[in-house]
Amino acid sequence: MKQTIYIVWSENNNLGIPIVDEQHRGIISTINSLHYFMQTGQSGEIIKPILIMLEQYTKIHFKTEESILERVNYPDLENHKKLHNNLLAKTRNFIIELNKSENPAVLLKFLRDWWLTHINIEDKKYASLVKSILNI
Template sequence: MDTPLFIVWQDNYDIDCPILNEQHKGIVSTINSLHYFIQQGHELTFLKPTIDLSKLYMGFHFVTEQGILSKTPYPGLDDDSAQRKQLFSEFKLVSQNACVHRDPDLLMSFLKHWWIKHLTEEHKVFDPYLKNQQKIHHHTSRHR
């Protein structure tokens, strides 16, 4: 049985930072796996390990992203950090509500909206700083 992907990766999601691209693809893959299991009829409570994996993956992704951005002159680092904490709180609440109410669409809609926004809007704000950081890193590593 061929189940369509919930989020289809698009080339315009790529940014000038290979590790972040790989992490983004991994998170999208985890969300797609969760969607697949739901389509196969699994209950959300059964999928708690996959939901937990999503939370962990997103957590270390944001730590990676912040670490990279902290080495740039990006001015929105503190605001982004506060926003991510808020999003994680929402993710936890939505996950719990989706399990209690047996409504996987609640969780999947939240995840899709969050990640598409992260990939298409949030990265547009700080991608120029990542591009500059990549140029600096490439320049200094060539001269060692």
Template sequence: MQHVAWDKSMSVGVEILDDDHRKLLDMFNRLLKAGIAEKDRASLSGLLRGLQEYTTVHFKREEALMEQQGYPGLDAHRAAHRYFIDEVHKLTLDDDDSNEMMLRIDLILLLKEWFIEHIQSVDKQYSPFMAEDAGTTARSTTAH
């Protein structure tokens, strides 16, 4: 699988959320760069933890903005986020006793099939509902 480059087709039109998506895409690309055969289990565990932590921050920010802007698809979007969090959690549990190569493959597939496609299809649906100042509002509420 090749490196995935950020492009305008991934933009949701809210700078802070685009920044979050770029950071998550960077995590995905670091995993790809490390390769599926890397023997350093600690780096894989670190990536899983980092992914869990950052998606939690991002999803809260994104959902708060959608709620603030009155996005009608918020409940379905929250359900999609919960699915992703649950899948990453399952991989984290598998980290203790599974084949590292299979765990890396599962993580790469999850990130590609869910995250990238989620941004390009599901997240795009809320773009028209976001006010131009939504990114500024999000920055001021998350800077604490």
């Protein structure tokens, strides 16, 4: 079977804030692992720990990002946090519903679209403020 990487990281996804970019790449890489194991038809026993890993990584990443945004007094922080909390609730739900889940492709597509849109639209809104205040 031909194996392809689900989401190829593009330099355009970088914000220029090293720790944030590093974590974004890590999250995308975790989604790629999830894709690999789903595509090869692995059972929930394999898939569930990866989803839990993704959830934990997402939590740590959002904490990192939100603490940076607090430091720079990002004016839209509350809305940004809501977007984060919403995704965390959905990720939790995926874990709970894993056994009943219809089509893994739907889950993967949701995660891919959410993350790429969030990084390229929502996160890019704060990038220049953070870089100028933190001198990056």
